[in-house]
Amino acid sequence: MITMEHVCKSYKIAKRDAGIKAALKSLFYREYESIHALNDVTFTIGDGEMVGYIGPNGAGKSSTIKILSGILTPDSGTVLVNGRIPYKDRIRHVRDIGVVFGQRSQLWWDVPVIDSFELLKDIYTIPEPQYRQSLEELTELLNLKELLRSPTRQLSLGQRMRCEIAASLLHRPRILFLDEPTIGLDAVSKLAVRNFIIRQNNIHKTTVILTTHDMQDIEALASRIILIGKGQVLLDGTLDDIRKGGSNIDETVAKLYRTYEI
């Protein structure tokens, strides 16, 4: 179970005008401004749910995922993931979660994928039999056999993404955070990734929280949608609730963004 209650998070950033004069001035005097990324965010996600967490650029999606995965500490509010406070109990928390950031890699760039997997096995202290079983299952379902001996840098985006997803699941986490997992993938790779996530949820009852701008991902994967804009939850409902605005999901969501002026 995941609960976020009245969570706020701001970033403090230094303000600086352009030019050398401003650069010199900033050495002695700095002005700061606060960006309110999350502003009183509250939601609960039950075990085994697949939730699409959507919103326009800068809405606060990644900040939420970072707080839920223990990377960031909120300024205020309560966060509990399987009874733990993620940013206070990070070591035990990471055993329960898998995280895939579509735009970043958790695999070591220059070593064969299988070596990254072995390192993750040691980091998570996965018992050998469980590791072998997970590896076998993931290799088969994600069609990784031909990829495991290649260094990550030699893989195409779609191949790498399949390996990233496998890497995030080797330790059999109960919760999977996917931040734009199909970004830049071709149609075939997108389908493969989507089908795999659905199977993972069916077989292992993995809770999936998915952020994406790809509404076809949402249609395929999420039965529930949380819409966030300007750091606030604006809507929490089913795909059907959202569809009431029209039949084409992209148009419906664009209309929602316009309605909420986000």
Ligand SMILES: Nc1ncnc2c1ncn2[C@@H]1O[C@H](COP(=O)(O)OP(=O)(O)OP(=O)(O)O)[C@@H](O)[C@H]1O
């Ligand atoms: N490290 C940071 N320092 C300063 N501001 C940040 C930082 N990370 C995010 N922000 C700001 O916080 C707000 C929310 O950002 P966040 O990355 O959570 O949005 P997002 O919904 O994931 O956006 P996108 O869809 O573009 O990835 C934005 O205004 C962003 O500029």
